[in-house]
Amino acid sequence: MTRSSSRAAGAKGKADRTFSAWVRSIGFCERCGTGRNLQCAHIRSRRFSRWRVDPRNAVCLCAGCHHWFTDHPIEFASWVDSIDHLADNYAGIMLEDLEQWKQPADWWETRLETLDRLPARNAIRPAR
Ligand SMILES: [Zn+2]
Numbered sequence: 001m002t003r004s005s006s007r008a009a010g011a012k013g014k015a016d017r018t019f020s021a022w023v024r025s026i027g028f029c030e031r032c033g034t035g036r037n038l039q040c041a042h043i044r045s046r047r048f049s050r051w052r053v054d055p056r057n058a059v060c061l062c063a064g065c066h067h068w069f070t071d072h073p074i075e076f077a078s079w080v081d082s083i084d085h086l087a088d089n090y091a092g093i094m095l096e097d098l099e100q101w102k103q104p105a106d107w108w109e110t111r112l113e114t115l116d117r118l119p120a121r122n123a124i125r126p127a128r
Helices: 003-024 063-071 073-082 084-097 107-115
Strands: 038-042 058-062
Touching: 003 038, 003 058, 003 107, 038 063, 058 063, 063 073, 073 084
Parallel strands: none
Antiparallel strands: 038 058
């Protein structure tokens, strides 16, 4: 591993932690409303670097809702589609996904800079 890819891996991990904390900072599960065992749940899989820390691409779910939706992807898609701002986000992501994309070498470092400027999530109300 080269020195620069090692730094990128560190930035990716830090971006993950920063993003997850930001998503969970809403303080409740956006499906059921509980404040316990909160997790960052991605709409488009986090295996795609392009969407991994995109604020449009995640919701805060409790572990129970997250696991249930992971096992029931059609119900998850239907739930996302039933919430206006999430449906709009998902439509935008799917359109952008049609465009060619190559991960820039400094992707995670620039994501970290973007994450540092995200607004607080505590003004958002439960979505059901
Ligand atoms: Zn829940």
